[in-house]
Amino acid sequence: MAPLAPMGQTSDIESANTTEKAAMETAIDGPTNGSARDESSSPDQAQQLDAAWVWEEDPANPVNWSSRKKLLQVLAASTAAFTASVGTSLISPGRVQIQEEFNVTSVQAILPLSLYVFALGLGPVLSGPLSETLGRLPVYLGSMPIGACFALGAGLTHNFHALCFLRFMAGFAFSPSLAIGAGTINDVYKPSQRAMPSTIFILMPFLGPGFG
Numbered sequence: 001m002a003p004l005a006p007m008g009q010t011s012d013i014e015s016a017n018t019t020e021k022a023a024m025e026t027a028i029d030g031p032t033n034g035s036a037r038d039e040s041s042s043p044d045q046a047q048q049l050d051a052a053w054v055w056e057e058d059p060a061n062p063v064n065w066s067s068r069k070k071l072l073q074v075l076a077a078s079t080a081a082f083t084a085s086v087g088t089s090l091i092s093p094g095r096v097q098i099q100e101e102f103n104v105t106s107v108q109a110i111l112p113l114s115l116y117v118f119a120l121g122l123g124p125v126l127s128g129p130l131s132e133t134l135g136r137l138p139v140y141l142g143s144m145p146i147g148a149c150f151a152l153g154a155g156l157t158h159n160f161h162a163l164c165f166l167r168f169m170a171g172f173a174f175s176p177s178l179a180i181g182a183g184t185i186n187d188v189y190k191p192s193q194r195a196m197p198s199t200i201f202i203l204m205p206f207l208g209p210g211f212g
Contacts, residue, residue: 123175
């Protein structure tokens with residue numbers, strides 16, 4: 001027979017058992033106030049679940065677009081990325097002409113190329129968050145035409161400082177196409193379908209400098 005615990009220890013054991021039992025009941029059933037709160041919020045949760053379900057089945061959801069429309073999104077994003085990357089090496093063959101035209105050294109003649117590449121890396125810091133708040137389309141439509149105008153100005157200018165500035169701004173304006181193309185593919189394809197579209201898009205920035 002186990003020895004009996006003293007009176008003080010017995011009351012402590014009973015108190016501990018009572019506390020443990022209450023904690024288990026709370027964990028299983030939840031607190032009384034919490035239960036009332038859960039019952040009051042259950043309609044809101046049900047509405048949110050219904051809205052999520054409706055959006056998953058909504059034809060306006062990009063994931064539910066037709067294959068042709070999805071392919072057009074991939075081609076548009078890939079073309080924009082190709083255009084942005086072409087500009088990196090497009091000016092390289094004209095290095096000697098830049099030296100003669102603007103009377104600069106060979107090191108200075110590389111500056112328009114370097115500034116363009118630097119801007120391509122700097123632009124996504126701004127364009128990435130903007131595409132998440134404003135949407136992909138406004139960023140595409142706002143950046144690509146502006147980049148084209150800067151590139152045109154760089155081709156027509158007769159001032160070396162203006163050439164460097166315009167090349168930098170062109171790279172900055174074209175950079176969103178490199179940053180948000182993957183997000184576009186993520187928006188329109190399910191994870192199991194993204195391999196081929198992602199391959200096409202990733203290939204374009206590597207092909208651009210070769211063609212340039």
